[in-house]
Amino acid sequence: MGDPVIPHRGAGRWRAPYAADPFHSRGRLVPEPVSPTRSEFQRDRDRIIHATAFRRLKHKTQVFVFHEGDHFRTRLTHTIEVSQIARALARALGLDEDLAEALALSHDLGHTPFGHTGEDALHDCMRAYGGFDHNAQALSIVTRLEHRYADFDGLNLTWETLEGLVKHNGPLLETDGSPAHxxxxxxxxAAILEYCAVHDLELASHAGGEAQAAAIADDIAYDAHDIDDGLRAGLFDLDDLRAVPFIAELLDDIEARWPGLERARVIHELGRRVITRFVEDVIGESERRLEALAPRDAAAIRHAGRPVVAFSEPMAQADRDIKAFLFVNMYRHPSVVAVRRQADQVVRDLFGRFLAEPETMPDEWRKAAEGLLTEGxxxxxxxxxxxxxxxxxxxxHRRLFDATPELR
Incomplete structure (x- = not known):
């Protein structure tokens, strides 16, 4: 009969043989009846959207604190942008769009208040008790901490979604079982290892292509929207960005096409072009890698030994250059550092008080802490x-302490 004809992607939704198959998922920890109206990955996506932790992203910091302005990103707006890019990549590469979207929507669920400052502070507070990791926290949320369903704790997501959530940044273990770099x-x-002892997520392999698409979509969204937020906040200006060769090239193109264009439109046009160039590059590079690998199924992606969805080396360098610029000019800007210092103190104060006096937490949490040793x-x-x-x-903090920073 010959090889099957794969329809051109423009003819409808095209799914490659290496895509995750929602009709042959590895299943859920707690078995459930199949939905008559939604695929398994669509159900996962919907459960994530309706989760309490997802709604809270609206008031969690990306870089700026929540009250600094309505136009700056929060974890929720960032998550939506990542989701849009992840779906675009999945569609172009023949991956399962619903799984890519579910992974994009869930990738930041484990983040603390006050962005990376909150995570760093909480990790330092927890250093003697195993530390804090936002990926492990996201796994805990979707497997343990969400209390919505009568039959189980968490969201009872499919193996593919849990695997992608934990491994979207790469393997956690080497093939010999030692921790990855x-x-x-x-x-x-420990939270990841404990869960995998019950439901093995194969920590020594890469995640599937959908998780890789969500991970690189996160990088693209960060680069574009942190440039946008930094410019609008006045932390740096367009001329400063010319220190990044990739950005300088884009600004030259905009200036040549629209001389004298107003600043706000230049900023928006720059953001559009950053995303477009990165997305087009990822599609081209990933297609080259897929052609060389010729994967016959999703397992071949997992065991390829390197990411299959990736930047070309020139665009990987552009990504590194942008992040280096933002680290100095945005994340370490004096006004941002001042707020970070105050937020750090809020987290440390809360941790110390709740650990010493668990009765100051709400009843649900006080009861959960009763009778536990210090680590628990x-x-x-x-x-x-x-x-x-x-x-x-x-x-x-205001409830428990006499003075609370304004985070300004």
Whole structure:
């Protein structure tokens, strides 16, 4: 009969043989009847959207604190932007769009209030008790901390979604079972290892193509919207960005086509072009890698030994250059550092008080901490603080302390 004809992607939704198959998922930890109206990955996406942790992203910081202006990104707006880019990449590469979207929507669920400052502070507070890791926290949220369903804790997501959530930044273990490079110093978080002892997520392999698409979509969204937010906040100007060769080229193109264009439109046009160039590059590079690998199924992607969805080396350098610029000119800007210092103190104050006086937490959390040794109680406290929005963390601080920073 010959090889099957794969329809051109413009003819409708095209799914490659290496895409995750929602009709042959590895299933859920707690078996459930099949939905008559939605695929397994669509159900996962919907459960994530309706989760309490997802709604809280609206009031969790990306870089700026929530009250600095309506036009700056929050974790929620960032997540929506990542989701849009992830779907575009999945569609172009023949991956399952619904799984890519579910992974994009869930990738930041484990983040603390006050952005990376909150995570760094909470990790330092938890250092003696195994540390804090936002990927491990996201897994805890979707497998343990969400209390919505009568039959199970968490969201009971499919194996593919859980695998992508945990491994979207690459393997956590080497093939010999030792921690991968990024976990070499502190080890793989206990919460992940404990879950995998019950439901093995194969930590020594890469995640599927959909998770890789969501991960690189996160990088693209960060680069574009942090440039946009930094410009609008006045932390740096367009001329400063010319220090990044990739951005200088884009600005030259905009200026040549629209001389004298007003600044606000230049900023928007720059953001559009950053995203477009990165997305087009990822599609081209990923197609080259896929052609060389010729994967027959999703397992071949997982065991390829390197990411299949990736930037070309010139665009990987552009990504590194943008992040280096933003680190100095945005994340370490004096006004941002001042707010970070105050937010750090809020998290440390809350952790110390709740650990010493668990009765100051709400009843649900107080009961969860009752009778536990210090390490177990610290984990409950970390779960409680990690779930807070910026606003609620400040409210809790005001309730418990005489003076609370304004974060300005």
């Amino acid at each position: 990024r976990y070499r110093e502190r080890g793989v978080p 109680r610290a984990r409950v406290v970390a779960d409680y603080i990690a779930g807070m929005t910026d606003r609620f963390a400040l409210d809790e």
